[in-house]
Amino acid sequence: MNPLIPGRAPYALITDDDIIIRMFAREALEQAGWVVEEAQNGSEACELFQKCPPDVVLLDVMMPGMDGFATCAALRRLPGGEHTPILIMTGLDDFESITKAYDAGATDFIVKPLNAMLLTHRIRYMVRADQVLQELRESQATLTQARDAAIEGARLKSEFLATMSHEIRTPMNGVLGMTDWLLDTPLTAEQLDCAQTIRSSGDALLVIINDILDFSKIESGKLSLELLDFDLSTFLDRVMALFGERAQRKGLLLTSRIAEDVPGSLCGDPARLQQILSNLLANAIKFSEHGSVSVLVELDQRPAEQGLEFPATRYGEPSAQQEQVTHIRFSVSDNGIGIEPSAFSKLFQPFVQADGSTTRKYGGTGLGLAICKQLVELMGGHIGAESEPGSGSIFRFTVPLQQPLANSNRRREAA
Incomplete structure (x- = not known):
């Protein structure tokens, strides 16, 4: 029994029109524990192969009718023949013949006259190599299936998150709308406090829902970018105004x-x-209890050949990658609790916060920074942070933005 193929004796098919060569090869292989079948020509070899595919084929080159090259190519086309080791036996050791053998699909070749020890060792090596390759192919197939299953699972998860976010947001908008109406009616101090709590809690929940919806869109590749002209100063003032009251309260x-x-x-x-x-x-x-929070917008010099990869807009404009691109860096600094060096690797991972205890104290889904990273990278930029525990943090992101063309007909954002 061959230890390479447990459970049965290995089977070899010898194809040669020379009976002496066949007898010599048979004796060498049978002494090594192989079961041997013989064929006198290529056609007979193909018939025997189809009846019972061998573990290895020994194939002579010079045969009447189909020569060894044609037979090798024919065997490769048979079911199960694409990976079967084929050893060409040839008296031709010139470069052209060897190249022709490999081109026909031969695994290896051996020059006549045959040496029994070399023949059995060569075949043993070929079978072992074929077995390893087969295991690798099976492992690759398994990994491919696992990858496909993971991709499908991620797709279904994204669809589920998107569907649930939409379904939850609809009644939440009703809750917020009715709360706004309630706040416009005469209320006692206690009722007003309750209504304001409902409103603030609803706003917080809506932020979470929107984060999940955006995350699922980005994950599924369904989030697209627009290409609009805007005034940077007006844009920054509008964003800062959203947080003025919140910062003042703290x-x-x-x-x-x-x-x-x-x-x-x-x-x-x-x-x-x-x-x-x-x-x-x-x-x-x-994450700040004192001090200041500041935003700095500055140029980040990048090679001029780095283009902006915004998709075509809905306004029917052609790609604007030829337009001048400016890399703008936004920096947000604070005097907050800071981040431990060991936690930096978790910063931009979805559903993760740098320190689990912050979730209990400050709340949040852990999606905010992950969404920031994905959006920045979708724009063709990059994001990072630096921090010292107890001394605050600086988050920076750089994105390539185009400069509007003079007399452009592109739609402009209202200031």
Whole structure:
């Protein structure tokens, strides 16, 4: 029994029109524990192969009718023949014949006259190599199935999250709408406090729902970017105004500055830029108890050949990658609790916060920074952070933005 193939003796098919060669090869293989079948020509070899595929084929080159090259190619086309080891036995040791044998699909070749020890060792090596390759193919097939299952699972998860987010958001909008109506009616102090609590809790829940919806869209590749002209100063003032009251309630100084060399008018997706910047500002304020939170907008010099990869807009404009691109860096600094060095690897992972205890104290889904990273990368930029525990953090992201063309007919964002 051959230890390489447990459970049965290995089976070899010898094909040669020379009976002496067949007898010699048979004797050598049978002494090594092989079961041997013989064929006198290529046609007979193909018939025997189809009846019982062998573990290895020994094939002579010079035969009447189908020569060894043609037989090898024919065997490769048979079911199960694409991976069967085929050893060409040839008296021709010139480069052209050897190349022709490999081109026909031969696994290896051996030169006549045959040496019994070399023949059995060569075949043993071929079978072992074939067995390893077969195991690798099976492992690859298993990994491919597992990968496909994981991709399908991720797709179903994203669809489920998107569906649930939509389904939850619909009644939540009703809750918020009715709460707004309630707040406009005469209420006692206690009723007013309850209604305001419902409103703030609903707003917080809606933020979570929107985060999940955006995350699922990005994961499924369904989130697209717009290409709009906008005024940077107006944009930044609008974003900062959203957080003025929140920072004031915590006694934080909220400031912003745009470097002098930054263009005033830019072209990109201001809504998604606002989402990124708002996430970073919300975190900075949430994790700060004193000091200040500041935003700095400046140029980040990048090679001019790096283009902006925004998709075509719905306004029917052609790709604008030839337009001038400016890399703009936004930095959000705070004097908050900071981040431990060991937690940096978790910063931009979805559903994870740098320190699990912050979830209990500050709340949140852990999706904000993950969404920021995905949006920044979708725009062709990058994001990072630096921090010292107890001394605050700085989050920076750089995105390539186009400069509007003069006399452009592109739709402009209302200031």
